[in-house]
Amino acid sequence: MKKLSFIFLLIAFLMSSCAQNGHNLSLSSKQQNIIAIAAFTAEGNLDKLKTALNEGLDSGLSINEIKEVLIQLYAYTGFPRSLNAINTFEQVTKDRQEKGFNDMLGLEASPMPSNLNKSAYGMQMRNRLLARESESEPSGYQLFTPVMDQFIKEHFFADIFFRDNLDILSRELANLGALAGMSGTQKQLAVHFNIAMNVGLTRQQAQDFILVLKQKVGRSQAVQASVVLKKVLATRKE
Secondary structure (H helix, E strand, O other): HHHHHHHHHHHHHHHEEEEEEEOOOOOOHHHHHHHHHHHHHHHHHHHHHHHHHHHHHOOOOHHHHHHHHHOHHHHHHHHHHHHHHHHHHHHHHHHHHHHOOOHHHHHHOOOOOOHHHOOHHHHHHHHHHHHOOOOOOOOOOOHOOOOHHHHHHHHHHHHHHHOOOHHHHHHHHHHHHHOOOOOOOOOHHHHHHHHHHHHOOHHHHHHHHOOOOOOOOHHHHHHHHHHHHHHHHOOOOO
């Protein structure tokens, strides 16, 4: 009971301290909208996603940046919800064109060299994100289903992360938003909080992530994510 009370007190403190900052969040408007777009994609809430997509374009996100977020999210939300989100985004862009909006198309991803060793590249990228110098000994799913580890290295960390029209921190904010928008993903959310902080997310930005969830997505998602974040921050040295 005491532990539960402490958690709710912590959440109340985080919410109130962030609220005192008003709109002066340490996350940019673009970053905030990436979080909302990812969360509603994961939830499959297409009505709220449509609003988030419009707000994302209004904030200056390019069409290709948002496309890239939605493409990446199939690895977390599954093809059905990713494709539903992409179809929704296509309709949003058509509606905006008809209304006279001139949204930025943005950059296309650089082509991947045909001779790239995707396994080696994916291993290096994963080590970079996890802030480790070399690959650790295989364990867990890597031993039980090694083909899954191969897919993750060669596809997710190579095919997807090689694409350079969305920066790595934005990719991780999308991952965090999606994981926070789903249930039963606390372990993965903790991993990606650490990864995001390894690639530049500050403690204040991590706490502001919780406020963005509360304001744009929902209180319950913010509460669950704040519990995970508290544990992550307690284990980090910086």
